[in-house]
Amino acid sequence: TRVEAxxxxxxxxxxxxxxxxxxxxxPDFGSGLWEGGPIGIxxxxxxxxxxxxxxxxxxxxxxxxGPYPIPPDAPIEGGPNSDGDRHILIVDRDHCKLYELYxxxxxxxxxxxxGSGAIYDLNSNALRPATWTSADAAGLPILPGLxxxxxxxxxxxxHAIRFTAEETQRLFVWPAxxxxxxxxxxxxxxxxxxxxxxxxxxxxxxxxxxxVILNAMKTYGLILADNGSDWFISGVPDERWEDDVLxxxxxxxxxxxxxxxxxxxxxID
Numbered sequence: 001t002r003v004e005a006x007x008x009x010x011x012x013x014x015x016x017x018x019x020x021x022x023x024x025x026x027p028d029f030g031s032g033l034w035e036g037g038p039i040g041i042x043x044x045x046x047x048x049x050x051x052x053x054x055x056x057x058x059x060x061x062x063x064x065x066g067p068y069p070i071p072p073d074a075p076i077e078g079g080p081n082s083d084g085d086r087h088i089l090i091v092d093r094d095h096c097k098l099y100e101l102y103x104x105x106x107x108x109x110x111x112x113x114x115g116s117g118a119i120y121d122l123n124s125n126a127l128r129p130a131t132w133t134s135a136d137a138a139g140l141p142i143l144p145g146l147x148x149x150x151x152x153x154x155x156x157x158x159h160a161i162r163f164t165a166e167e168t169q170r171l172f173v174w175p176a177x178x179x180x181x182x183x184x185x186x187x188x189x190x191x192x193x194x195x196x197x198x199x200x201x202x203x204x205x206x207x208x209x210x211x212v213i214l215n216a217m218k219t220y221g222l223i224l225a226d227n228g229s230d231w232f233i234s235g236v237p238d239e240r241w242e243d244d245v246l247x248x249x250x251x252x253x254x255x256x257x258x259x260x261x262x263x264x265x266x267x268i269d
Contacts, residue, residue, distance in 0.1 A: 037079025048094025164228030
């Protein structure tokens, strides 16, 4: 949903100050390796007959039980030896379903253990139950918010972009379903908070691929989906990214170039 015409949120200045008005954007994706693993959150597509495997969850009461069509060589965020978030994202292209796991580890018997998991029917707009997590702290799907190289190469990103902030409020706003904080300060942004690059910001001096990202931030905005480093934006690893170009250009765009958006009018359920 486009957000360029929606009103500015009454607490916009407070939210921006909380995340950091002088902090630049940082691409949490790229080419090559960082600490031995790919940079970003990878995903894979599987056919409808991909064998299903069992997954045991730490947060079973807020996870979809599965089983999940996880190939043995499924790409893991940070690589197979990572001790980070270890997300696994899988698209069943024949059944149009999205499977997402957090903190996923392969067991010797071929099963998996994970912190949490979520299954989405991509033919539906149904949300997860309120207060349920997903593979992400906001209870949202991860894949739809990732910047992918093919989008940038085509010249348009037509969706909101996932980002993180170090401090988030003990609150979620629609369509987020979950919070992960004890902070009750109303000046701290909630999970699901939407931000957009100000319309007055001139993107013309930036490289073409960066312009595509910035224009999406004006039109569809950013959505706060997890706790993490301030103003880190999420994407898919790809060897075609030019890391130096992305990092040097995006760090020039500061938090003060954004405004929080009042999305309350979008709520349909």
